[in-house]
Amino acid sequence: MSGKHINLTLKVWRQKGPQDKGAFAEYQAKNVSEDASFLEMLDAVNEELVAKGDEPIAFDHDCREGICGTCGFVIDGEAHGPMKSTTVCQLHMRNFNDGATLTIEPFRAKAFPMIKDLMVDRSALDRIISSGGYISANTGNAVDANAILVPKPDADEAMSSATCIGCGACVAACKNASAALFTSAKISHMALLPQGQVERKERAIRMVGAMDAEGFGACTTTGACEAACPKEIQLTNISRMNREFFVANVTKRPKHKDGGAG
Amino acid sequence: MSGFLGSTVGKKYLMGITGLIWAGFVLAHMAGNLLIFVSHDAYNAYGHALTSGNIIYVAETVLVLALIVHVFCAISLTKNNREAKEQRYAVAAGGKKKVSLASRTMAIQGSLILVFVILHLITFKYGTHYETTVNGVVMRDLARLMVEVFQSPGYIAWYVVALILLGFHLSHGVGSTFQSLGLMEGTYRDTWKKLSYTYAVVVALGFISQPVFIFLNGN
Ligand code: HEM
Ligand code: SF4
Ligand code: FES
Numbered sequence: 001m002s003g004k005h006i007n008l009t010l011k012v013w014r015q016k017g018p019q020d021k022g023a024f025a026e027y028q029a030k031n032v033s034e035d036a037s038f039l040e041m042l043d044a045v046n047e048e049l050v051a052k053g054d055e056p057i058a059f060d061h062d063c064r065e066g067i068c069g070t071c072g073f074v075i076d077g078e079a080h081g082p083m084k085s086t087t088v089c090q091l092h093m094r095n096f097n098d099g100a101t102l103t104i105e106p107f108r109a110k111a112f113p114m115i116k117d118l119m120v121d122r123s124a125l126d127r128i129i130s131s132g133g134y135i136s137a138n139t140g141n142a143v144d145a146n147a148i149l150v151p152k153p154d155a156d157e158a159m160s161s162a163t164c165i166g167c168g169a170c171v172a173a174c175k176n177a178s179a180a181l182f183t184s185a186k187i188s189h190m191a192l193l194p195q196g197q198v199e200r201k202e203r204a205i206r207m208v209g210a211m212d213a214e215g216f217g218a219c220t221t222t223g224a225c226e227a228a229c230p231k232e233i234q235l236t237n238i239s240r241m242n243r244e245f246f247v248a249n250v251t252k253r254p255k256h257k258d259g260g261a262g
Numbered sequence: 263m264s265g266f267l268g269s270t271v272g273k274k275y276l277m278g279i280t281g282l283i284w285a286g287f288v289l290a291h292m293a294g295n296l297l298i299f300v301s302h303d304a305y306n307a308y309g310h311a312l313t314s315g316n317i318i319y320v321a322e323t324v325l326v327l328a329l330i331v332h333v334f335c336a337i338s339l340t341k342n343n344r345e346a347k348e349q350r351y352a353v354a355a356g357g358k359k360k361v362s363l364a365s366r367t368m369a370i371q372g373s374l375i376l377v378f379v380i381l382h383l384i385t386f387k388y389g390t391h392y393e394t395t396v397n398g399v400v401m402r403d404l405a406r407l408m409v410e411v412f413q414s415p416g417y418i419a420w421y422v423v424a425l426i427l428l429g430f431h432l433s434h435g436v437g438s439t440f441q442s443l444g445l446m447e448g449t450y451r452d453t454w455k456k457l458s459y460t461y462a463v464v465v466a467l468g469f470i471s472q473p474v475f476i477f478l479n480g481n
Contacts, residue, residue: 024352074351076353076356076357077351077352077353077355078355078357078358078359079359082358082359083358084358084359103352103353105352105353108347108348108349109346109347173355173359175343175366176343176346176347177343177346177347178270178343208270208271209265209269211270212270216346217270217339217342217343217346217347218270218271218274218339218342218343219270219274219442220343220365220368221365221434221438221441221442222361222362222365222366223362223365224355227358227359227360227361228359235446236446236447236451238441239440239441239442239443239444239446239447240444240447241444242271242275242441242442242444243444244444245266245269245272246266246271246272246275246443246444249265249266249272250266
């Protein structure tokens with residue numbers, strides 16, 4: 001690939017581990033192809049660092065196709081960088097000006113403890129999922145796809161909520177480090193479908209409980225999460241989560257003292 | 263229910279409901295005050311009618327309790343939110359992912375509004391008690407006090423600033439309430455937002471018009 005090439009100055013957050021204080025270090029990224037992705041640009045910087053015997057910059061990545069949710073850091077204060085609906089692995093260097101200085105930081109949230117450099121531990125999101133982000137289904141033969149009818153608008157809405165890849169950019173972008181967008185996308189996705197009805201109320205109560213217990217902040221409706229989300233998860237999911245949680249709390253039935261399997 | 267109110271979502275329900283109670287009050291208060299443009303007598307008679315019955319005590323109690331709950335939740339959530347974000351970014355978002363100033367500064371606006379509300383009560387509700395007679399009834403001459411207070415440019419400046427802050431707080435707050443209460447769904451999302459802005463502008467401009475008019479007019 002030929003195409004244009006640019007030069008950049010990078011201020012990258014370097015931190016050896018959770019105990020290290022961490023600081024910015026400056027690097028020059030020279031002759032970067034505009035067709036390269038942001039991660040490919042960092043790969044090249046890392047190769048130079050390794051060649052010099054320095055420690056490469058640690059960052060998370062996996063699919064590099066914008067579908068797995070593993071990558072993610074902050075460029076000039078914006079989670080996943082300046083482009084909307086884009087993960088850093090799908091962010092191309094043509095979106096940056098020649099000669100620019102970019103400040104690169106890890107996702108910041110108390111619930112995302114530091115691992116190293118640009119890598120943080122996002123397992124708090126996994127624990128929110130395991131608290132209630134599942135449905136009960138009978139085993140046996142797969143049922144016919146259309147056996148359970150779902151209205152098209154509900155199917156569409158559930159599908160768009162389901163596209164969340166769990167990257168945590170919403171938390172990173174939020175001034176309160178709130179995980180409301182993520183949690184609400186998961187709650188919505190299942191609350192909208194017939195298969196999700198069995199655990200619907202339990203799920204809302206448990207997942208909101210898990211979200212609070214992990215130390216994420218509350219939602220102030222700034223919309224920073226929605227702007228940062230690479231999957232365009234809508235802020236309205238949070239409204240739905242609040243309603244699900246409210247209704248679940250006020251209509252919860254007491255547990256039976258006796259009975260059970262009979 | 264304690265589980266609900268102890269959660270971040272439950273506290274937002276409380277903030278939203280108490281915020282809406284105050285939002286209803288400030289709209290009514292602003293509209294009532296417009297009577298100052300009709301005549302001093304009309305304004306005083308309106309104030310007298312409001313404070314004559316027992317309803318005033320019910321209304322005041324509701325408002326005070328609502329404000330206490332609102333501020334309590336604001337402090338609790340804001341503290342929690344700050345702790346959840348121990349470290350901020352070295353560079354603030356400045357591009358497409360930047361969010362509105364009003365939404366980022368709710369706590370600061372709210373704190374200043376609280377100061378304003380207290381000072382406002384001291385100045386007016388507990389201020390000098392002038393008397394006047396309207397249609398043979400002796401009543402408090404609040405219009406005279408209002409005109410007196412609004413002769414000072416410094417006071418007017420602070421008043422205008424405080425009301426602009428209130429406008430900011432409401433422009434984000436009212437819309438956000440629909441979100442918090444679980445009513446911000448697809449179709450009406452933009453409608454609620456527009457309603458919120460329009461409401462905030464009407465309230466802020468309505469209030470600001472009064473001292474400015476009095477100051478320019480001399481009475
Ligand atoms: C007096 C001191 C006040 C303080 C300290 C205060 C503080 C706050 C804070 C921090 C929030 C944002 C909470 C969050 O989203 O995390 C908020 C929201 C709000 N405030 Fe206030 N506020 C005050 C007065 C008022 C008044 C007088 C009104 C109405 C006239 C009002 C109406 C609202 C509304 C409607 C919301 C939105 C609630 C929501 O998002 O659900 N506030 N306030
Ligand atoms: S809601 Fe968006 S930003 Fe948040 S985890 Fe899911 S995909 Fe990432
Ligand atoms: S590496 Fe999989 S989404 Fe970026």
